[in-house]
Amino acid sequence: xxxxxxxxxTNIILIPIPHKFDLDNLSGISKEVKAYNRNLxxxxxxxxxxxxxxAVPGGGRLFTRHGLYMNVRGREAKTRILATVxxxxxxxxxxxxPIPMTxxxxxxxxxxxxx
Numbered sequence: 001x002x003x004x005x006x007x008x009x010t011n012i013i014l015i016p017i018p019h020k021f022d023l024d025n026l027s028g029i030s031k032e033v034k035a036y037n038r039n040l041x042x043x044x045x046x047x048x049x050x051x052x053x054x055a056v057p058g059g060g061r062l063f064t065r066h067g068l069y070m071n072v073r074g075r076e077a078k079t080r081i082l083a084t085v086x087x088x089x090x091x092x093x094x095x096x097x098p099i100p101m102t103x104x105x106x107x108x109x110x111x112x113x114x115x
Contacts (some may be wrong), residue, residue: 004047011089013051013082016040020068084092 004012016037020029044052062074070078 004044004050008047008049011049011051012094013053013085013089014040014044015053015078015082016065018070051089053081053085 019033021037024030041052044050061068062077064071
């Protein structure tokens, strides 16, 4: 939370740790993930400018067969959620020209893409 305290002038979007669908709900890791996400949710409530994005709906079907990584549909769903949150932040603060950030591979190719 030191990062959040140092950057209170910045809008920050946090994503909780996703549930591991390859493990049982009663496993130690699953319990730790739930506890961490619950603690994160409680802590974030005290800061302005912090948005905690809920976990991607859809359960295990948005993850690969072994449950460790998101599949294409899961990544697309997460991207749509993040884009929606970003647009809400821009609309809320009436930001006319947000500063676009370029990805590293775009810089290597010499392209500057606006997102």
